[in-house]
Amino acid sequence: MNKAACPTGNPEDKRIADPGVPAPEWTRTILDSITDGVFTVDADFRVTFFNRAAERITEIPAEEALGRPCCEVFRASVCETACVLRHTMETGRPVVDRPVAILNASNREVPISVSTALLKDKHGRTVGGVETFRDLTVVEKLRQEIHKRYRFGDILSKAPAMQKLFAILPEIAQSESTVLIQGESGTGKEVLARTLHSLSRRSKGPFVAVNCGALPDTLLESELFGHVAGAFTDAKKSRAGRFAMAQGGTLFLDEIGDVSPALQVRLLRVLEEKVYEPLGSSRSLKADVRIIAASNKDLSQLVEEGIFRKDLYYRVNVVKLWLPPLAQRREDIPLLVEHFIDRFNRLQGKKILGLSPEALQVFMRHDWPGNIRELENAIEHAFILCRNGWILPDHLPEHLQKEVRGFQPLQGWTLQEIEKRAIWEALERNNWKRMATARELGIDKNTLRRKIRRYGLEALQPSGNTMPPLERD
Numbered sequence: 001m002n003k004a005a006c007p008t009g010n011p012e013d014k015r016i017a018d019p020g021v022p023a024p025e026w027t028r029t030i031l032d033s034i035t036d037g038v039f040t041v042d043a044d045f046r047v048t049f050f051n052r053a054a055e056r057i058t059e060i061p062a063e064e065a066l067g068r069p070c071c072e073v074f075r076a077s078v079c080e081t082a083c084v085l086r087h088t089m090e091t092g093r094p095v096v097d098r099p100v101a102i103l104n105a106s107n108r109e110v111p112i113s114v115s116t117a118l119l120k121d122k123h124g125r126t127v128g129g130v131e132t133f134r135d136l137t138v139v140e141k142l143r144q145e146i147h148k149r150y151r152f153g154d155i156l157s158k159a160p161a162m163q164k165l166f167a168i169l170p171e172i173a174q175s176e177s178t179v180l181i182q183g184e185s186g187t188g189k190e191v192l193a194r195t196l197h198s199l200s201r202r203s204k205g206p207f208v209a210v211n212c213g214a215l216p217d218t219l220l221e222s223e224l225f226g227h228v229a230g231a232f233t234d235a236k237k238s239r240a241g242r243f244a245m246a247q248g249g250t251l252f253l254d255e256i257g258d259v260s261p262a263l264q265v266r267l268l269r270v271l272e273e274k275v276y277e278p279l280g281s282s283r284s285l286k287a288d289v290r291i292i293a294a295s296n297k298d299l300s301q302l303v304e305e306g307i308f309r310k311d312l313y314y315r316v317n318v319v320k321l322w323l324p325p326l327a328q329r330r331e332d333i334p335l336l337v338e339h340f341i342d343r344f345n346r347l348q349g350k351k352i353l354g355l356s357p358e359a360l361q362v363f364m365r366h367d368w369p370g371n372i373r374e375l376e377n378a379i380e381h382a383f384i385l386c387r388n389g390w391i392l393p394d395h396l397p398e399h400l401q402k403e404v405r406g407f408q409p410l411q412g413w414t415l416q417e418i419e420k421r422a423i424w425e426a427l428e429r430n431n432w433k434r435m436a437t438a439r440e441l442g443i444d445k446n447t448l449r450r451k452i453r454r455y456g457l458e459a460l461q462p463s464g465n466t467m468p469p470l471e472r473d
């Protein structure tokens with residue numbers, strides 16, 4: 001081992017009692033006995049020390065690693081573009097627990113987390129760097145197991161409300177009942193409808209989606225029920241409608257709240273009698289379809305306002321499922337971020353590692369009015385600007401970047417304002433569960449209760465999706 005680069009070879013290090021054996025040897029024994037990989041490099045990034053755990057994790061013997069450039073030994077996902085050791089050597093700043101992947105000697109990708117620090121000689125001159133790394137293979141396996149629990153078909157969520165939904169979905173899917181899915185735009189209504197279809201007895205049949213809000217009334221009618229030749233001026237040929245296309249399967253009527261009163265009557269008849277007539281035809285056709293309807297408006301409200309027929313509402317609303325907006329399930333944000341980053345990496349052949357802590361902070365604070373679709377689009381946008389490594393705030397869409405700038409006024413806040421804000425955000429993240437919030441904040445439950453009362457936070461529950469006003473006390 002290179003004496004100059006030996007991490008504890010410095011005889012002036014007062015933290016080390018004299019072991020009675022030469023310091024480098026003693027250090028080597030210690031470093032070889034720990035389970036984390038440790039290696040050091042000189043100023044040219046050539047490996048100068050390689051402990052036993054490093055040999056085990058990389059499957060490369062120390063004598064092969066010593067003297068070689070560390071990028072040849074590690075073949076890590078970040079070696080070319082975002083080498084953490086180089087970052088530390090250039091800036092002097094250590095990196096702690098950065099997850100990366102390396103290729104071991106058998107070409108297996110090994111997930112590890114790395115930490116780095118500078119190595120200095122006794123005159124304070126930088127002589128190289130040290131990197132410790134932890135094998136995350138088991139952690140990664142556990143993470144995937146947990147992810148399985150947080151996944152239902154294509155729907156990802158760890159939020160308690162969604163977990164409850166996951167528990168009842170198989171039964172709902174198996175029944176033939178009409179389902180009404182309510183939720184803001186982009187909350188996953190169509191994904192949920194597809195999942196219900198794929199779990200149903202009709203899964204071998206078609207899944208057909210119609211956006212009722214996207215078409216004018218006359219077009220929508222012919223789109224749904226089809227028409228015969230000559231039914232209207234442009235109807236040169238007969239055309240099957242979506243009910244016919246969905247025969248034996250599921251018909252997803254998105255934005256059902258936008259259907260006109262006249263068409264509501266026709267829909268009611270299909271739902272009640274399971275028959276319909278294509279436009280211009282007097283022949284009734286049987287509709288063997290299961291209906292899943294969705295709306296981002298509150299249908300019961302539309303009934304009260306006289307916009308939506310009550311009888312149709314009761315027909316559609318046999319089973320009602322509600323998808324909470326993303327702002328009410330912020331704990332899903334990191335999970336969804338990871339999911340979309342994995343997906344775009346696969347689709348675009350990239351190796352983006354994740355969101356930088358600053359970018360994640362932006363994501364956690366944003367209210368996501370466009371919900372999961374907006375989050376997906378934000379990541380897709382970042383993939384265009386970020387070539388490799390970590391997604392930084394600069395890679396995010398302009399409206400999110402503005403919010404980063406918006407954080408700056410924190411500098412003018414009093415400690416109390418910051419505490420109030422931090423407690424409110426933690427409560428939001430934990431669905432106002434006090435035990436979990438207290439745990440996250442590292443304070444006991446009674447202290448949390450006192451602070452909630454003191455800052456008047458009770459009045460803000462449940463979330464109106466807005467940050468509390470920053471009144472000065």
Ligand SMILES: Nc1ncnc2c1ncn2[C@@H]1O[C@H](COP(=O)(O)OP(=O)(O)OP(=O)(O)O)[C@@H](O)[C@H]1O
Pocket residue numbers: 154155156157183184185186187188189190191192254296336339372373376
């Ligand atoms: N829980 C989820 N897990 C993973 N991806 C999701 C989830 N929910 C939604 N998505 C993704 O978000 C995007 C929007 O979802 P979807 O189209 O189902 O929303 P929607 O509520 O039907 O929107 P709209 O009301 O505008 O039609 C899709 O790309 C979908 O794959």
